[in-house]
Amino acid sequence: MLSIGQLAKRIECPVETLRYWEKEGLLPAPYRGDNNYRWYQDSHLERALFIRNCRNLDMSLAEIRQLLRYKDQPDMRCDQVNRLLDEHISHVTERIASLTLLKDTLESLRQRCVTEKNIDACEILAGLSSDQTQGSTEKCSSHLRGVHPGSGRSI
Incomplete structure (x- = not known):
């Protein structure tokens, strides 16, 4: 049996993360000793x-929760797993495209100021205050701030 600290060390993640996964139902509740300490088995690891x-x-x-459901049903065919992974690959591809656009926009903005000037003449700050910069990326783009568009899933 492993304590929560030992388990965290073995999988190289914070103790708080394990508690969160347990709270979210991804990790089954461990045995609790008389002292209320959590004790994890190899299956938890x-x-x-x-x-x-x-x-x-x-x-x-949500994707992990679904994969765990599949994993817990070993007689099931793996086509559902393939579909889930294909969808995830699609999300990653969309994210890469968004990040590429973001990088291009930042590089374009950076090119506005190639010589040192006083702040009041800084083309980067002027560009950030104009519609020109916003027009080169999606307006109010939620996926550039960490949420996948339309799904609410964190990226």
């Missing part, structure tokens, strides 16, 4: 590694 690896692949908690 395996599941926590699975969750951590999914998070490292930028999967949402």
